[in-house]
Amino acid sequence: MPININIIRSVFIERVLNETASVKTILFKDRVSSKADPGQFLMVWIPGVEELPMSVMVADEEDSAAITIRRKGIGSTALFNKRIGEMLGIRGPYGNKxxxxxxxxxxxxxxxxxxxxxxxxxxxxxxxxxxxxxxxxxxxxxxxxxxxxxxxxxxxxxxxxxxxxxxxxxxxxxxxxxxxxxxxxxxxxxxxxxxxxxxxxxxxxxxxxxxxxxxxxxxLERHMKCGIGICASCCIEDKLVCKDGTVFCEKQLSKLNEFGMFYRDKTGRKIVY
Amino acid sequence: MLEWCKLLRGKRQREHDRTLSINIAGMELRNPTMLASGFLGISQAIFNRLYNADVGAIVSKSISCEPMEGYRNPTAVCLEGGSYLNAVGLANPGADAFSSEIASNPYVPIIVSLVGSSHDDFPKIINKFDDLNILGYEINLSCPHVAKMGMEVGDDPDMVTKVVKTVKSHTLKPVVVKVGIGNVDILDIARAANDAGANAITAINTIRAMTIDIESGIPVLSNKIGGLSGKSVKPIAIRCVYEISKNVSVPVIGCGGIFSWEDAVEFMLAGASAIQLGSVIGYEGFGAFQKICLGLKRYLERKGMKNLTELVGLAHKY
Known part of the structure; x- marks a missing residue:
């Protein structure tokens, strides 16, 4: 049966690389993510804490993928502090390439x-x-x-x-x-x-x-919730970053007046950069 | 010759348009497919795109007096078999920001969904929208996962009566009331809304539900409990639409797990005059509206019906 990428899969951390004092790369086995196209992202669930959109990073082992996290808010700090063997939930990969x-x-x-x-x-x-x-x-x-x-x-x-x-x-x-x-x-x-x-x-x-x-x-990056094009919290003008993007070409970017001007906060209000 | 072809095509198109056009609670819609509240609903640019994708009307995200951040992610969980669980927590930009967002709405049929924690909130919100180019309002009395809002109001027939009367006394625009499955019989709530002057009833909202990750043992939604939508709620929604439409005088808008034109027909046979789509967008994207309209049109043709109203509530006679 083909795997439904929308259903959360449990993955276990196999390696952690310290990139800087506040940035780590977390590697795990996941066949589907290992085949992700450049530019695609995963929704990463840190059980009991948060779910974050994260771009898929390369991994040097077969059937593996990785994510790279900067310690910042509650969710990213919890992810940063995860250790080898601990579980994450992932769904995706999502988006274009x-x-x-x-x-x-x-x-x-x-x-x-x-x-x-x-x-x-x-x-x-x-x-x-x-x-x-x-x-x-x-x-x-x-x-x-x-x-x-x-x-x-x-x-x-x-x-x-x-x-x-x-x-x-x-x-x-x-x-x-x-x-x-x-x-x-x-x-x-x-x-x-x-x-x-x-x-x-x-x-x-x-x-x-x-x-x-x-x-x-x-x-592009926007505040994301569903990752599958139903909530529109990631919208920039008439585009959904999760579904129509995250990658946009110059032709599209030149039409997006909000690009580099506004983003939307968690409530959906437009905020000037 | 070419001109004639063009004219004929134009005429055919208009005739087609008429087969699906409806008047519900005084709102003229080009077709019965509406965007359900909570989905895609905060930006005018997205509304315009939905309009170009043939949506009949758009119900906005529920708007409160003040902006609400909603819950932390995960706020939406996909389940097997075309269902979703969500606890977004009524995140919305608030009445001020959202009224500015749609202030220059050119032609898109927008219904503003209202949510409040007391009946005093509603006039304040309406005040921001009543002069704008909108079709009307839908009162969210059935959000299952936010304390003191939605279902906590919608579970109390007296509160429902009070809120609907308040809203009606502050606007001349049509007022739809969205009801759901709570602790009180949905029929009692729908009757209370009907008797208090609602112009239509939307049934149903999501149903209180949850899911737990078996590896970690942790509930997936950050709010733990959320609302179930999609295919698994459809038979319940059909039952509600059937019973409500038999017991109230105002039209009913069907909502809950409509993924295909066949689902849409079933809702109309049960008594829905219009339908709302949401979860299906996760599968079909913006194309869902057009696809369902096309299927409905073909069904009417095959059954020899001239317009949709002939279909509404046909199952009641059995």
Whole structure:
């Protein structure tokens, strides 16, 4: 019988990787999630605490998947504190995926914080397809940089470059990810741009990419409840991020006036960024 | 020739439109499919998209005086076999923000769902919406999972009478009352709403239910108890619509597990003049409305009926 991805499945934590003092990657066995497309997400239930939408991260073992969490609120802190052997409930994967043009040769990935997660999964796919990849990792300081080695490992079969930018300048290029992007684009050309991270960063990535007429895809985040397109708490204009997204292309993004302007809080009120 | 074809096509379309168009409680709808309250209902842009997807009318999320955050996730759980359990906790942006949201509603038939913790709340909410381009109101007297709101009011016929009378005295627009399965007989509540001046009854709301994860032993919903919707509630909803429509004078709107045109027909045979869709959207997306309308239209044609009203309550004669 085919598995109903909407029904919560129990998974058990097999490994935990400390990425930074406040970021961890949690690995678990789950055949369905191991086949998730780059950009797709899981609804992760921390029993008795919270259910969170989490982008699917790569795992280096067969039939495994992972999630990467930053300790922040009640739910994410409870997840952060989970140990090997403990149980999580997951459903999904949900949402669309990053599309890769068949003729793409070089692409630029711009990520900030845990927004890097779907980009790492995308990088693994690009590596398989032997597409050259430049990844910009944006962080506030050296202590907050993660996935640099992971990205390098994931891209090992293809020509690639990893650029780190830190806001305080204690590591890599000084400035934010979009400063690094502007700098890179002065010297190199790309077939397309992929981005995920804070929405204001992605808005800027869209603006810069548009100035160079580059196609772009961005994975958006909104407050999510059902994950299956029935509650609309994740809506941006007439789109449901969980169902129509999370990945949107430049054509769609340019029509979404709320992109980079407003989000909706838990009550559904529009809040200015 | 081309012009004639166009005209003919236009005429056919209008005729088709008429076969499904209904007038319920003074509200003219192009078809009987309504979006049930609680689903998709907070943004004007989504409402416009639903309208383009052929929805007959939209019932908004239940709106309270003040904004409500609702419960922590999980707020919705999918169950096997096309059912859902939810305890969203009436999350809504509040009357102020939601009235601004739909203030320039161009043409979408919106019914604003109202929820309050006392009968004083209702005039305050209505005051924000009554001058806007909306069809009417649906009073949520049956939310099964929020204390002091919804079902706690809807389980008391005297409170129901009081709330419906209050709402009716503050608006000239049609007022629908949504009833559910509580501790008091649903017929008594529907009768109280009818006698207090409601213009239509929606039956039914979700039914109090829960699910427990067997691995951890923990109830899945953060509120532990929520409301059951979808396929598993349909036979109960059919029974309620059948009994209510036999016992009240106002039209009944059927709601509960309608996934197909066949379900829609069954509700109408039971006595529903219109239907509300919700859970099916998780399976069919925005296309659910069009699909059900098309099926209804074909059914009417096959049965030689000219319009939907011929179908309503046909099962009562047996």
């Amino acid at each position: 990053f599309k890769i043009a068949p003729n793409a040769r070089t692409v630029l990935l711009v990520g900030g914080g845990t927004g890097l997660v779907p980009l790492i999964r995308l990088a693994a796919k690009l590596n398989e397809m032997r597409i050259c990849c430049t990844l910009i990792i944006g962080a506030s300081s050296k202590r907050e940089v993660f996935f640099e080695n992971t990205a390098d490992a994931v891209l090992s079969d293809t020509k690639h470059k990893i650029i780190v930018s830190t806001e305080n300048g204690d590591y890599g290029i000084k400035g934010n990810a979009t400063d690094a992007m502007a700098q890179v684009l002065k010297e190199e050309t790309f077939d397309s741009v992929y981005t995920c991270g804070p929405e204001l960063m992605m808005k800027k990535v869209l603006d810069i990419a548009s100035a160079y007429s580059l196609p772009i895809q961005a994975s």
